[in-house]
Amino acid sequence: MYQEERMQLIMDHLANAGRISIEEICQQFDVSRDTARRDLIKLEEQDLIVRTRGGALLPSPIQEFKNYKDRLVTVSEEKKKIGKLAAALVRKGDRIILDSSTTVQACAEFLHAENCTVITNSINSADLLSEKESVDIRLLGGILHKEHRYVYGASVIETLSHYYVEKAFIGVGGVTTDGLSANDEEGKVKRKMMEQAEMVIVLADHSKFGRNYFYRFADWSLVDVIITDQLPSTSMMDFFEQHQVEVLVPDSSEEQEELS
Known part of the structure; x- marks a missing residue:
């Protein structure tokens, strides 16, 4: 499975559950902890998640507010x-x-x-x-x-x-x-x-x-x-x-x- 596909499935999980752990990613996609962390880092770089020590949370939608x-x-x-x-x-x-x-x-x-x-x-x-x-x-x-x-x-x-x-x-x-x-x-x-x-x-x-x-x-x-x-x-x-x-x-x- 390509990383992009896996990242989309991670986002699908977050849309339903609101959070996901490193262990859940490893089990669901049969990947290493390093691979799971790299997926979460890339999702965070796109401002799609908030990473925690053990996994990630789905943030609420961000809007622009000035001043x-x-x-x-x-x-x-x-x-x-x-x-x-x-x-x-x-x-x-x-x-x-x-x-x-x-x-x-x-x-x-x-x-x-x-x-x-x-x-x-x-x-x-x-x-x-x-x-x-x-x-x-x-x-x-x-x-x-x-x-x-x-x-x-x-x-x-x-x-x-x-x-x-x-x-x-x-x-x-x-x-x-x-x-x-x-x-x-x-x-x-x-x-x-x-x-x-x-x-x-x-x-x-x-x-x-x-x-x-x-x-x-x-x-x-x-x-x-x-x-x-x-x-x-x-x-x-x-x-x-x-x-x-x-x-x-x-x-x-x-x-x-x-x-x-």
Whole structure:
């Protein structure tokens, strides 16, 4: 089978399932892992997929939007990779919640799903999304944190209780086996956001692991997926497997060399 034929069949699979693993490509097409990776690299170069460490996701359709990048508050490359992968999980017509963390703000930057409704307490994310015609925005009202440009308080939590969404994207200050932590006012809002979602997706770069903040706002029973920039330790991966938390890591050249 020619590579072009195989790539088309991979895209057909993604159209139905939304994601594919290296192992599935090897089994379905009787090819080596190196061949499977080369197929995914070529598909990514054509902006048809988003690669993860173990395979690929089908991104939502990308549209052209001007000027919004100029207003993005600077975040690290690690956070942008996490945000791009998170945005690829949003499907057409989804109703989602975005919290006020900078990593989740990176998700807003890459969000291109059509007819998507976003509920957020982040002024920065709402500003970014205002440039996207296909996104409907619900900006929550409450007490404004002037430095970090988000709203919090009892009115935010009360308003959230009236919404039900497919996905909530939550940033954290710390990640341990005990749960997720942040400051107390942010944490109370994050907790309510998680309770209102069918699927909870936590975004956390590697620096957040092993850290505890002042307020623990959730345990792992509320989490479905965690997206991070580096594969966690073996003990942490075992913990996630026990608690049925799926781990997604953006692909990179270093990870490709490790897998070779």
